[in-house]
Amino acid sequence: KVTTKLAANTREKLDSLLRHIRQIDKIERDMPVLIRQLTANGENERLDEAYRHYYDRQQERAAAYRFFLLLATLSMLGYAAFVFLRLREKSRSLQLAASVIAHAHESIIITDITGNIVDVNPAFTKVTGYTREEVLGKNPRLLQSGRHGPEFYAGMWQRVRRKWSDPRVEANYSEGGIWKTTDGGSTWNPANEGLPDPKFRGRVGLDIARSNPNVVYAVVDSYDTGRPAKPGEHDAYDRPLPENSNIIRGMEIYRSDDKGRSWHKTSGQTPETAQKMMSLGNTYNWVFTQIRVDTKNENKIYVLALGVSVSEDAGATFTPFKGGGGDNHRMWIDPVNPNVVYTASDAGFTMTNDGGKTRKEATGIHGTQFYNVELDTANPFHAYGSVQDAGSYRVAIDVRNGRGMFRPMPWQSAPGGEGSTHAIDPVAPSIVYSHSFYGNFT
Incomplete structure (x- = not known):
């Protein structure tokens, strides 16, 4: 049976092969006839023409493709050049920013979007004592002192300084004042009830009474009119005042007994003290005026300006304080012994151990400019x-x-x-x- 089956398969294959051979023989017999018909009727010219038309079309398509490829190449080269120039510009900008950050005297922290530190400048190490390696990947919260809770205050102001004049609050500048946070700075709310009208608010200095945290003091540079200028009067720089000009109020002291919910003015309550307050800051209130509260006595305050003045009655009256220098910017009062006061000014670093009766100047600090x-x-x-x-x-x-x-x-x-x-x-x-x-x- 197997032999019979193989024989049958072989016969089928042979029959198929014979059919193909007969078909090829037929085509070979018909081919000369077809060639004679094509050449006799001029079909070869038509074939040549069709071939040339096809060839020309392909050449046109190839040329269009090459042109498109050239345009694409030029576009890519132009885009690459644009990207290169932009990257070089960005690189220069980043290099400049890096140089500024590296040479800045202020501590600068750079964080990622999650708030973790990715870099710090050299001043950060000088200011905090932490090395760069110690803080990378950590949150800036590591710098928290833990000396106060989530409640604190900030003073903000707007100003423009024009040529030949001290800065003044401009029209429509009404966003200055005092702001308070109760959640460590996540949110802030204005705390200005009782302060001068916003259009008169200049620089604001703040301090909290350590002996009674409910008590907060603010020194405000007020641009409200204090009085008309007298004929022939000069300003603090000995410049003649224009005719019909007004003298601004300048330094004003405000106190809050309810953690900033409301304020009341304590200074300038009499004509004499009001006149003195107008000259107390000596026009420097807009630059660096600050206020500090005695660490044991909530009614004893210091104001820092061209000189330092001290009040024993919450700002009602002031007397000169001998423990400072000229252009006073900073003051530290010992929390245990408030008679120990350190003051930083343009004149250098001074200290007193007896509440200002005598003072010493720090030596060895080469701060002359x-x-x-x-x-x-x-x-x-x-x-x-x-x-x-x-x-x-x-x-x-x-x-x-x-x-x-x-x-x-x-x-x-x-x-x-x-x-x-x-x-x-x-x-x-x-x-x-x-x-x-x-x-x-x-």
Whole structure:
């Protein structure tokens, strides 16, 4: 049976092969006839024409494709050049920002979107004592002192300083004032009931009474009109006041006994004290005026301005405090012994251990700031310079024994003042010209 089946399969395959052979023979017999018919009727020219038409169409399509490819290539090159230039611009911007951050004196923290620290600048280590490696990946909450709860205050103000004038609150600037948070800074609410109208609010300084946290003090630079200027009156810089001008109120003291819910003014309640308050800040309220409360006595406060003043009656009256310097920016009062007061000013660092009866100046801190330096042609020559809040000085420099061998010499007063520039006659070095604030020459 198997043999019979194989024979049957073989016969089928042979029959199929024979059919294909007969078909091929038929095509071969018919091919000459077909060729004669095509050549006789001119079909070969039609085939050539069709072929050329097809070829031309393909060439056109190829040219269009090449043109499109060229445009795409040029577009990609242009986009790549644009991206490269943008990346280079961004790189330069980032390099500049990195340089600013790296050289800033203020502590700067950079976090990711989750609030974790990804980088800090060198000043951060100087200010906090933490190294960069110690804080990477951590939350800035590690800097919390734990010395106060989630409730605290912030003063905000708007101002514009125009040429030749101290800054003033501009029209429509009404967002200044005091803000309070009770949840560690997540949300803030205004706390301005009893303060001057928003259009008169300038700089705000704040402090809390450690002996009674319900008591909060604010020193506000008020731009409300205090009184008309007197004929021929000059301002604090000895500039004549314009006719029909007004003197602003300036420094005002406000106190809250309910943690900022409401405020009442404690200063300037009599004509005499009101007049004194208008000159107490000496126009510097907009720059650095601050207020500090004695750590044991909620009614004893200090205000920091050009000088330091102290009040024993919650701001009703003030007397000068001898424990400060000039242009006072910071004050620390010992929480255990409030007679110990440290003050930081443009004049340096001062301290008192007896409540201001006597004071000491810190030595060894090289904080003198020169605005400029000018040299004369004398022999030995002198270096002139104006010092922040300390006038102008000069010192003789004798380099006859070598630049590394000159001996220290005492400084002498020189013409000019703070912020002065000097021009010295090169032939007669004893003739010195100086220029200072508001067009003053000496």
